[in-house]
Amino acid sequence: MSESALLHIDNITTSYGPIEALHKVSLQVEEGELVAIVGANGAGKSTLLRTLSALIPPKSGTIHFAGEAITALPPHQIVKRGICQVPEGRELFRPLTVEDNLLLGSYALKGDEQWVTERLAAIYTLFPILYERRRQAAGTLSGGQQQMLAIGRALLGRPRLLLLDEPSMGLSPLLVEEIFRVITTLNREGVTILLVEQNARMALTVANRGYVLETGRVVATASAHELLQDDAVRRAYLGY
C-alpha cells in the first residue's frame, strides 16, 4: 500500500452529533482493485461511503483521491472527479423514466454528448431489460432491475472509483448472484470498485482485498482470500 493509491483515506473520524460513527478509519484502494468493506449493521460502512461522497463532513482526518486532497470539497465536486456512488436503497428518481435516470448519472459530465451516447448504448447492452423499459417510470421496475438501473446510472458518471452500498440488499439469492456477476465483470473491464456489504461471503468471494469494520473501527484487513479463511471473521460474519 503506497501513497500513490487511487484512494487514500487517513484517520477519518465522522460523527452524527455526539455519536461517533467512524473512528480513525484508514483505508486505501489501488487503481483497478475491487475492495470490500464488510461488517455488521451499524458498523459504519454506509457512513464511510457517505463521508467519501461528502454527504456528511468528517470531523477529522483526510481523504486523497488521485493525489488530490478532496476532504473539504462539496458533493458535486467529488462526483466531477469521478467518485460515483450507488447509494444504499438505490435512491432512484422513481417518477422519472429509466432513461432520464440514466442520463442524470451523466449530469456532472457536461458537454461530452458523444461519450454519454456511447456509454448509454453500452449500458443497454449490459442490461437489455433497461432498454426495453427505457420509457417507463423507474419506480415500476422490480427490485433487481432497479439495482441494475442504479449501477447503470452510476456508470454513466464515468467513474474512476465506483462506490457500491449494499447492492445485494432486498434481492433474491438468484438476483444477488446476477448483481455480483455484473460487479465482477465491471471490475475486469477496469472499473475500480469499493464495495460495502453485509453479505460478507459474497463480497469477499469477488473482492481482491477486504476490510472488516466493527463499531466504526477497522479491526482487520487482508486479502479477501485470507479473510475468508480467518477463524474470527468466519465465526463473526460468515456463520461457520
Added chain:
Amino acid sequence: MRLRGLYLLTLLLVALPFIFPDNYYVTVVGVTAAVHAILAMSLNLLMGYAGQISLGHAAFFGMGAYASALLTTRWDWPPLLAMLFGLIFTAVVAYLISRPILRLKGHYLAMATLGFGIIVNIILVQAGEYTGGPDGLSDIPVLALFGWEIDSDLRWYGVMMAAVLLVLWLNLNLIHSRMGRALRALHTSEFAAETMGINTTATKSTIFVTSAVIAAAAGSLFAHQQSFVSPGSFSFFFSIELVTMVVLGGLASTYGAIFGAIVITFLPELLVVFEDYEVMIFGAILMLTMIFLPQGIYVVVEQRLLRWWQKCWLQSGESGGAT
C-alpha cells in the same frame, strides 16, 4: 414533436382575433389571461418542476411592474430601459433571498416566501412618496417597440400572446434540457440528486431567479398595458391565485399552467350571471376539482385522451392485421 403543442397554440392565438374581431373576451380578458399564463408558467418552473413552493410570487410580478411604472413616470426613463432595469433588479433581489430561503423546505419555505411577498406589498403601500401608496401610479407611458406604439387592445393582444409563446418555448426547452432533468431529480430526492453530482443549492437558486425574472417581465408588460399600477394587484391574494392556477392545471405541466391561468381568468367572467353567488360557486368549483381531480384538470384530461387515442390506434391496427 416536442413543440407540436406550441405550434398548435400559435395557430389558435393568431386565428382568434380573426374569428372574433373586436371581441371583449379575446382582446381584453384574453390579454389578462396571457399575463396570468406567463406568471403561472414561471411559478410552475419553481413549484411544479423543482418542487419548491412559493406563496410570494406576486411580489416579483409587482417588482417588475413598479420598476417600469416608477422609472418611466418619475424619472422619464425610456420604457425598454426601465423594463431591463426592473428585470436586473428583480434578479439581484431574487438571488440574494434565494440562498437563505431555499434552505427551507415544505411549510417553512411556504412561510418564508409568504413573508417576503407581504413585505414587498407593505413597501409598495408605505413608500407612498415614490410608489403613490395605496393609490398607486398612473399615466404610465405607452410602450413602443422600435417606434411601433402598442396603443390598442389588438396590438396588446399581439404582444402579450407573443410573450406567452416565447415563455412557453423557453419552458419547454428548459424542461427537456440537462437543467430540467436536474430540477425533476431534486424534486424527487435532494439526497440522490447530490450523489449524481447536482449542486442542489445552485440549481434551486438558478430556477428561483429565472422564475422571478419571468414574473417581473410579465409585471412590466402589465404596467404598460394597464397604464396604471396599485399595490392591490400584487398582494398575497394574487400569489395564492397563481398557486391555484398551477395546481388546478396540474403541477409539472407547462400546458397545465396555461390551462389553469385561462380557467381562473375566465371563470369569474362567466359566473357573473350568478351575481351574489359568484364567489361561492367559484370556490366550490375549485374544491370539487381538487377532490376529484387532484392531479390537475389538464393533466388528467391529457392522460385520458392519450389512453383513448392509444386504444383506438391498437384496435385499428388489429383490425387492419385481420383483413
